[in-house]
Amino acid sequence: VGGYCLEVLVVKRFITRPHHVQFILFIGLSLLFGGIQLVAFGPDPRPSVSNLSFETVTLAGIRMDLARLQAASVAAVLIAALAAFLRFSTFGRFIRAAADNHLGGLIVGLPIPRIYAITFGIGAGCAGIAGALISPLFDAQPFLAVDFTLLAFVTVIVGGHGSFVG
Secondary structure, three states: OHHHHHHHHOHHHHOOOOHHHHHHHHHHHHHHHHHHHHHHHOOOOEOOOOHHHHOEEEEOOEEEEHHHHHHHHHHHHHHHHHHHHHHHOHHHHHHHHHHHOHHHHHHOOOOHHHHHHHHHHHHHHHHHHHHHHHOOOOOEOOOOHHHHHHHHHHHHHHHOOOOOOO
């Protein structure tokens, strides 16, 4: 819901702007949210201890703690669910059409602004779930996202921008 509201109130005004302007917007939002967290919670890292971190399991000769196994398993299930949603649902087809051809989607009557807002909300929800999954693995701090944002950026570039499989 928060992602949907952010898209409707702020991001929507930047959809037609050049990509570098959109990039600066999101860097600014990231700094704003990090600053709010810094003021609200302070700069000190806060551990999130999970009992799963202290239990290990061996699978195919690889030993790992249950917190990492849980995070990987839930992430795999969510990726499969999102892929199925995008491929087989009507709204998933709308999302793919809007991503492929903005003007064409408008011409055939797709509610492109609504599709963008819901898609942004889904992305924000996925980011929230990812944060919850890694919380037992890393100490929480206001600027923890910077490390993961750089990794995600490289992953998108290498995997292929606009390619779900990539």
